[in-house]
Amino acid sequence: MAESDDQIVEIFCDGACSGNPGPGGFGAILRYGGRVKELSGGARDTTNNRMEMTAAIEALRQLKRPCQVSITTDSQYLVKGMTEWIAGWQRKGWRNSKKEPVVNKDLWELLLTLTKPHSVQWKWVRGHDGHIENERCDQLARDGIPT
Secondary structure: OOOHHHHHEEEEEEEEEEOOOOOEEEEEEEEOOOEEEEEEEEEEEEOOOHHHHHHHHHHOOOOOOOOOEEEOOHHHHHHHHHHHHHHHHHOOEEEOOOEEEEHHHHHHHHHHHHOOOOOEEEEEOOOOOOOEEEEEEEHHHHHHHHO
16 A cells, blocks of 8 residues: 555754854754644754754654654755765774764764664755745754854
């Protein structure tokens, strides 16, 4: 039996940083059926990539049971990290192609743990290109930057 769209949890997420590193924020939207939940937060000393990852992490933490999940982000770092690079990093003892330690290993490991019970599809969209949910997540992320 095919899954209908209302059985998929849609997650949209974005991160922002004022300086890189510097204060940063994240924003996420979760949509399931007719229900929508928005998340926002931040950190005083972080990077844009960490905030991109944190947005996905905080959204995944909201899921209370195994789900079909679609995660949409404008971060190629996040999408490629989870779909192309992470298996190689693990095989190489968390070393990248330059044989250096993988940056943000703590968050990659957390993402692996949080995605494990779910069936996750990662989707990339161009940022600041009129995608309604991505634009809203960008606003939530900017609002989450500590002042």
